[in-house]
Amino acid sequence: MAIRTEGAVISTSTPAVELEGITKRFPGVVANRDISLSVQQGHVHAVVGENGAGKSTLMKILYGMQRPDEGEIRVTGKPVTFKSPADAIAMGIGMVHQHFMLADNLTVLENVILGSEPRAGGIAIDFGAARRKIRQISDSYGLGIDPDTTVEDLGVGARQRVEILKVLYRGARILILDEPTAVLVPQEVDELFENLRGLVREGLTIIFISHKLDEVLSVANAITVIRRGTTVAEVNPGDVTARQLAELMVGSELPSPETRESTVTETVALSVRNLTVRSADGRPLVEGVGFDIHRGEVLGIAGVEGNGQAELVEAVMGMRSSEGEIRLGEEDISAWPTLRRREAGIGYIPEDRHRHGLLLEAPLWENRILGHQTQRPNVKGPWIDRAGARKDTRRIVEEYDVRTPGIDVDAAALSGGNQQKLIVGREMSGNPVFLIASHPTRGVDVGAQAAIWDHLRAARAAGLAVLLISADLDELIGLSDTLKVILRGRLVADVDPLTVTPEQLGSAMTGAGEAA
Amino acid sequence: MSSTEPTFADRLLGRVKLGGLLSLAAPILAVVFAGLITSIVLLITGDPPLETLGVMVDYGVQPRSMVLALNLASGYYLSALAVAIGFRMNLFNIGVDGQYRLAALIAAAVGGAITLPGPLHVAAIILVAVLVGAGWASIAALLKVRRGVSEVISTIMLNAIATALGSWLLNKDRLAVEVAGSNNIGTKPLGPSGQVPGIPLIPGTPLKVDGLIILAAVMGVLYYVVLNRTRFGFDLRATGRSEPAAVASGVNVKRMVLIAMVLSGAVAGLAGMPNLLGESYSYSLNFPPGLGFIGIAIALLGRNNPVGIAFGALLWAFLDTSSNILQLHEISPEIVQIMQGTIVLSVIIAYELVHRYQISAGQRRVSKELTGGTQVQAEGASA
Numbered sequence: 001m002a003i004r005t006e007g008a009v010i011s012t013s014t015p016a017v018e019l020e021g022i023t024k025r026f027p028g029v030v031a032n033r034d035i036s037l038s039v040q041q042g043h044v045h046a047v048v049g050e051n052g053a054g055k056s057t058l059m060k061i062l063y064g065m066q067r068p069d070e071g072e073i074r075v076t077g078k079p080v081t082f083k084s085p086a087d088a089i090a091m092g093i094g095m096v097h098q099h100f101m102l103a104d105n106l107t108v109l110e111n112v113i114l115g116s117e118p119r120a121g122g123i124a125i126d127f128g129a130a131r132r133k134i135r136q137i138s139d140s141y142g143l144g145i146d147p148d149t150t151v152e153d154l155g156v157g158a159r160q161r162v163e164i165l166k167v168l169y170r171g172a173r174i175l176i177l178d179e180p181t182a183v184l185v186p187q188e189v190d191e192l193f194e195n196l197r198g199l200v201r202e203g204l205t206i207i208f209i210s211h212k213l214d215e216v217l218s219v220a221n222a223i224t225v226i227r228r229g230t231t232v233a234e235v236n237p238g239d240v241t242a243r244q245l246a247e248l249m250v251g252s253e254l255p256s257p258e259t260r261e262s263t264v265t266e267t268v269a270l271s272v273r274n275l276t277v278r279s280a281d282g283r284p285l286v287e288g289v290g291f292d293i294h295r296g297e298v299l300g301i302a303g304v305e306g307n308g309q310a311e312l313v314e315a316v317m318g319m320r321s322s323e324g325e326i327r328l329g330e331e332d333i334s335a336w337p338t339l340r341r342r343e344a345g346i347g348y349i350p351e352d353r354h355r356h357g358l359l360l361e362a363p364l365w366e367n368r369i370l371g372h373q374t375q376r377p378n379v380k381g382p383w384i385d386r387a388g389a390r391k392d393t394r395r396i397v398e399e400y401d402v403r404t405p406g407i408d409v410d411a412a413a414l415s416g417g418n419q420q421k422l423i424v425g426r427e428m429s430g431n432p433v434f435l436i437a438s439h440p441t442r443g444v445d446v447g448a449q450a451a452i453w454d455h456l457r458a459a460r461a462a463g464l465a466v467l468l469i470s471a472d473l474d475e476l477i478g479l480s481d482t483l484k485v486i487l488r489g490r491l492v493a494d495v496d497p498l499t500v501t502p503e504q505l506g507s508a509m510t511g512a513g514e515a516a
Numbered sequence: 517m518s519s520t521e522p523t524f525a526d527r528l529l530g531r532v533k534l535g536g537l538l539s540l541a542a543p544i545l546a547v548v549f550a551g552l553i554t555s556i557v558l559l560i561t562g563d564p565p566l567e568t569l570g571v572m573v574d575y576g577v578q579p580r581s582m583v584l585a586l587n588l589a590s591g592y593y594l595s596a597l598a599v600a601i602g603f604r605m606n607l608f609n610i611g612v613d614g615q616y617r618l619a620a621l622i623a624a625a626v627g628g629a630i631t632l633p634g635p636l637h638v639a640a641i642i643l644v645a646v647l648v649g650a651g652w653a654s655i656a657a658l659l660k661v662r663r664g665v666s667e668v669i670s671t672i673m674l675n676a677i678a679t680a681l682g683s684w685l686l687n688k689d690r691l692a693v694e695v696a697g698s699n700n701i702g703t704k705p706l707g708p709s710g711q712v713p714g715i716p717l718i719p720g721t722p723l724k725v726d727g728l729i730i731l732a733a734v735m736g737v738l739y740y741v742v743l744n745r746t747r748f749g750f751d752l753r754a755t756g757r758s759e760p761a762a763v764a765s766g767v768n769v770k771r772m773v774l775i776a777m778v779l780s781g782a783v784a785g786l787a788g789m790p791n792l793l794g795e796s797y798s799y800s801l802n803f804p805p806g807l808g809f810i811g812i813a814i815a816l817l818g819r820n821n822p823v824g825i826a827f828g829a830l831l832w833a834f835l836d837t838s839s840n841i842l843q844l845h846e847i848s849p850e851i852v853q854i855m856q857g858t859i860v861l862s863v864i865i866a867y868e869l870v871h872r873y874q875i876s877a878g879q880r881r882v883s884k885e886l887t888g889g890t891q892v893q894a895e896g897a898s899a
Contacts (some may be wrong), residue, residue, distance in 0.1 A: 319764060337766070338763070338764070339768070343766075350764055355760045356761055357761065357764070358761060359757045359758055359761055360757075361757055362753075362754075362757060369750060371765035372765075373751060373754075373766075374747065379747050382748065383745055383746055384745055384749075384750055386745075
């Protein structure tokens with residue numbers, strides 16, 4: 001992945017978008033303060049910053065979802081005021097959201113025209129015209145989208161291209177992409193970047209929001225760093241390393257995920273034999289998987305997402321029925337329900353914290369109870385021990401540095417990183433013997449990431465066995481004592497985290513060749 | 517986060533709390549608004565709004581009317597609690613209506629057929645009602661757990677079946693006898709040992725308040741304690757807030773669905789008891805219908821909060837009772853139903869408005885608290 005700053009960039013003297021002195025005092029935890037941003041036409045301009053740094057607020061302002069208290073927005077030199085996204089769209093600004101907004105059971109064509117249907121004779125929808133226009137956009141930007149496939153048949157990468165097409169269809173010349181790679185696997189990321197390069201070649205301008213710095217460095221023509229709600233630096237991707245960029249984002253030196261001194265013991269904490277998980281129609285999603293995790297060991301599972309990792313984790317948690325044997329220490333827990341497994345000392349940091357890890361509309365102290373509702377200090381017999389749970393929540397907030405005004409705040413009010421720290425603290429409580437950490441630092445800012453790594457390392461040193469699933473290869477290589485590769489539901493390779501490079505691991509994940 | 521923000525349904529069912537005075541502002545606003553709408557309707561029909569409302573209030577606060585309202589409210593309250601149990605975990609038990617009618621009919625028949633010493637007789641009747649209500653609800657629960665049938669559909673159908681079953685049972689060949697001095701039929705009246713004495717709560721009228729109003733109050737306290745202070749209640753609320761999170765935390769969701777639905781049915785079985793044991797002593801063709809549906813409205817009005825439901829039930833009963841006077845003034849008593857309907861609708865709208873206000877106020881507060889302490893330094897290192 002070479003850095004592309006030159007190439008067929010159409011550069012004019014007037015920036016496509018200029019923001020000057022943008023200040024927003026409300027709403028959100030971090031307001032924007034005196035933000036300046038200048039995006040050249042035909043550039044991929046990356047805006048990077050930690051979660052909660054104010055990137056999203058800024059983009060909402062640019063897309064007309066919120067109005068700034070102070071400051072000026074200029075589009076191709078003209079000052080504009082956006083009252084709603086409709087105004088922004090009219091000025092040629094489009095936004096591709098992080099969460100896809102597509103109706104699965106409709107075709108691409110129907111999804112794209114939804115809300116801006118071309119009319120024939122005033123009433124009927126002119127599908128023919130729409131189809132032609134979609135084909136033409138798809139061809140000219142190399143998106144490779146067939147207007148007549150149903151969205152549910154499309155992969156994640158293709159869905160994202162549909163979202164981009166939707167925005168282009170409405171005439172956007174300036175695209176805002178909000179964390180577009182968060183949902184993609186590495187190959188899809190590469191495809192997306194190819195598409196983005198194609199778009200800028202045609203003279204479009206892209207504002208790319210991300211906190212994945214390697215990706216930013218490989219695709220962006222210019223980078224603006226936001227920290228605590230204000231722009232702190234504007235850098236050229238050729239002049240900085242990912243590390244320097246990360247340090248600009250957090251404003252301090254960075255830790256790394258390295259853990260080298262081995263703490264692996266001889267005692268097996270969890271042993272899995274011949275585990276098979278089937279889908280509802282009997283297809284194996286996980287097949288014949290077996291491994292041992294010792295006390296003090298982190299076992300990493302690498303794999304392109306959707307190769308059975310989620311199912312494996314749910315089977316170990318007892319949330320999904322499976323065949324095979326799972327032993328926790330000496331005991332066969334294969335037939336145990338989830339609750340009993342948790343009581344026996346399995347901690348679980350779920351992949352999707354909003355769905356599986358938190359009650360968003362419940363206060364923090366009630367979230368402390370979740371998953372531990374049969375254990376002290378949360379309960380006394382059948383009764384909830386409010387005082388105990390609240391006291392322990394305060395301890396977690398303190399020890400794990402959860403930034404919150406108090407423990408009666410709803411979990412939804414916290415930023416992603418702080419929610420995750422709360423979950424990590426909760427799952428580390430009550431002396432677990434085995435921890436499942438599924439994407440423990442996904443969508444978490446660099447500061448919280450370092451803190452979570454520290455906690456995992458400390459727990460490992462204290463004898464915790466950890467099953468680590470992650471899409472972040474550096475995290476996997478850096479934290480794992482043992483590393484296995486999962487492909488189509490099977491463990492296909494063992495790699496040595498001491499010697500493997502991310503590139504080798506990446507090719508093992510796709511089954512391209514043998515690693516190390 | 518957009519995908520996980522509370523939905524309108526969450527707010528509708530009171531799973532999103534409102535804090536402090538705002539939680540009071542919404543229902544008061546709603547009642548005032550409903551009063552306005554009713555006044556407009558009254559103006560259109562050519563009746564003087566203020567006088568009509570005045571007449572209703574005058575009549576409603578008379579001791580006799582107050583007793584009648586309290587008696588109505590006891591049943592309404594129990595019915596709304598039954599609905600609220602389901603709502604708290606995302607179950608829509610529309611079948612409270614069928615459950616309480618069937619429960620009351622069979623409990624009345626059993627109670628009329630047996631004779632036991634005082635409290636035991638009453639306890640037996642209540643027990644039968646609870647079992648029948650729970651049993652009827654368990655059909656819907658099992659269908660949902662085993663076959664994935666939506667409880668909304670199954671309970672609506674079970675209501676219709678309960679009606680048919682009820683009229684088949686309430687026949688002189690089966691459970692019914694002729695009510696003395698009328699062409700009405702009903703179950704054999706309960707003996708004195710099966711009757712719950714009234715309480716002379718309100719002076720100035722010989723009418724007494726149903727003794728089972730105490731049962732309603734106890735159930736309200738029990739509802740609060742079980743839901744908010746026990747592990748079981750926590751599991752139930754967690755399941756209602758987020759089923760996947762509950763599963764991951766080790767809650768057996770199917771079992772919770774079963775238990776919650778059966779509990780809801782059991783409480784529904786109680787809804788007919790204040791009337792049966794305190795006033796009518798027999799399940800006849802005149803037994804008050806529709807409590808189950810009123811319960812849904814009141815649970816929405818009270819946002820599943822036991823105190824809120826109590827106010828809702830009292831308001832509803834007050835309006836019902838005071839509507840009796842309207843006919844004397846040649847005003848259609850149906851005006852009260854319009855009022856009740858607008859109250860429910862405007863409560864929903866008012867909560868939505870207050871909720872939006874609260875969200876923005878809350879965000880402002882959190883950001884103030886977080887940024888207030890640590891003064892952000894100006895790092896103008898724009899290279």
